[in-house]
Amino acid sequence: MPIHNVVTPQPDSIFVSIASYRDPELIPTLRDMIAHAANPAALHIAICCQHDSDVSPFIDFGMKLLHTEKIESYDVSFFEYRDARISVISLHYYESKGACWARHMAERLYRNEAWFLQIDSHCRFAPDWDREAIAMLLELQADGTSPVLSTYPPAYDPEDESKRTQFISRLVFREFSADGIPMLSSTPLKSDKPARCGYLAGGFIFAPGSFVRDVPNDPDIFFAGEEIAMAARAFTHGYDIYTPNKILLWHYYQRSDASKIWSDHTNDAKKTGSVDLAWWERDKISKKRVRSVLGIDASPCDLGCYGHGNIRTLADFEQRLGVHFLSQTVIPDVIGRERVSYFPGESFSKEMWFTQRVHPNKRKITFTIDEIMADIDNDGWWHIGVYSENNTLLEKKTFTPQEMAQRFSDKKNVYEIELTFTTPPSLKPAVVRVCSYTQRQGWGKTVEKMW
Known part of the structure; x- marks a missing residue:
């Protein structure tokens, strides 16, 4: 855990942590954040800028460079812009070790500010976002809780700033990944007050400043699984997560043309010595740590200061979510209509x-x-069955030729069949079998795919 300077925080001071990876939206994000803040002078914005080690874009933007210093082997430049303080750790993108590592680096610049905001480097902000966020937390704190605001913010498009999604969403369980890690999605929320939730979004967290000390980002978590791991750690440290009932900021989600670390930190980049590890190697280490946090790894690693708190237990967290990590089961209401x-x-x-x-x-x-035989009689059909290891039929569907045609992807030249169903905890799918039937020939050949 980094050592932070201890100073007396101003009641409205906000430490803003931003991890930015070769992102052209970083400067527009800073401009918009500061322009729409009620009190820019209360902002300390810390950025881990993984680009090309050049801070001239910040100077060109109009920021005043105050001084520079070293943190470990990295240059840190301290700027001032419209009364806001901006600290930039600037390094080449080949030196990056992932999103949470970059967040961890930014957190090293925390100076005991009263509030903490973690965002991505592609955001837009509502007017007086800082005042509104603080007011929400103060109201929640009055009820004796230790609140945190977090969700997936609505979307914006930098190509058309007038088009911004105007709805609030809360985080919900989506599915278990192949590694057994719960993955999240969101659903619309209408509420006249912040709504209790169990999940955190890495791209938007607003919390008391103590959150930086209690639940620091684990630098060895690469990307996938960061949100459920941090949510578990926050809960066990006594923090209560809420979905804000007002829009505080927007997030740019598509970014199809943006540079990504998995496109840069490749096997070839490792062979040439540009990076120490390929992205997938860091991801493998990361997922073991996430599984260790969730109590589902057969030989859990030592998490050090990035483990659970002692205020509440992981079992309490699972019960509040309605999700049991080890057995990969959920309470039906988790995936039901509500x-x-x-x-x-x-x-x-x-x-x-x-x-x-x-x-x-x-x-x-x-x-x-x-x-599969694609050309069958109009009165023919396909049988799709999902079976367990002991050949128990768990799910069955039948499709007519017309229904099957709707599932054909011209782009991929394949039939895509999506299967969603539940089973008792003791029964899990093992194989999917597809077989056609026609009046002329009866049953066709059976094709199997592993689940």
Whole structure:
């Protein structure tokens, strides 16, 4: 854990942490953040800028360079712009070790500010966003909680700033990844006050400044899984997560042309000595740490200061989410119509919690034209069955030729069949079988795909 200078914080001072990877939206994000702040002088913006070690874009933008110093082997430049303080750790993108490492580096510049904001480097802001965010947390703190605001902000498009999504969403469970890590999505929220939630979004966290000390970013978590790992750590440290009921900022989601670390930190880049590890190697280390946080790794690693707190337990966190990590099961309401993302303590007993759980199954299975007989009679059909290891039928669907045609992707030249269903915890899918039937020939050949 980095050592922070201890100073007396101003009541409205905000430490803003930004990880930026070769992002042309960084400067526009800074401009918009400061322009729409009610009190720019209260902002200390710390940026880990993974680009080309050149700080001239900040100077060209009009920032006043005050001085520079070293943190470890990295240059840190301190600027002032419209009364806001901006600290920039500038390094070449080949030196990056991932998103959470960059957030960790930015957090080293924390100077005991009263509030903490973590965002990505491609955002736009609502008027007086800082005042509104502080007011929300102060109101929640009055109820005796340790609140944190977090969600996926609505979208904006830098090509057309007039088009900004105008709805609020809360985070919900989507599915388990192949590594057993819960993945998140969002659903619209309408509420006259911040709504309790169990999940954190890495691209927007607003919390008391103590969050930086209590739940610092783990530099060895690369990208995938950062949100559920940090949510678990925040909960066990006593923090309560809420979805804000007002729009505070927007986020740029598409970024299809943007540079990404997995496009730069390749096997070839490692061979030439440009990077120490390819991105997938860091990702492998990262996922083991995430699985260790969630208690699902057979040989968990030592997490050091990036583990759980001692205020609440991981089991408490699972029960509040309605998600059991080790068995990859959920309470039905988690994936039902309401998409519940937080259960109050009195929702159900521990016994009820274990008996209600189901295993959520969701996969997109693809078949080529050559693998299945595409030309069948209009009165023919396809049988799609999902079976367990002991050959128990878990899910069955039948598709007419017309329904099958709707699932054909011209771009990929394959049939895409999406299967979503639940099973008891003891039964998990193992294989998908597809077989056609026609009046002329009866049953065709069976094609199998592993689940």
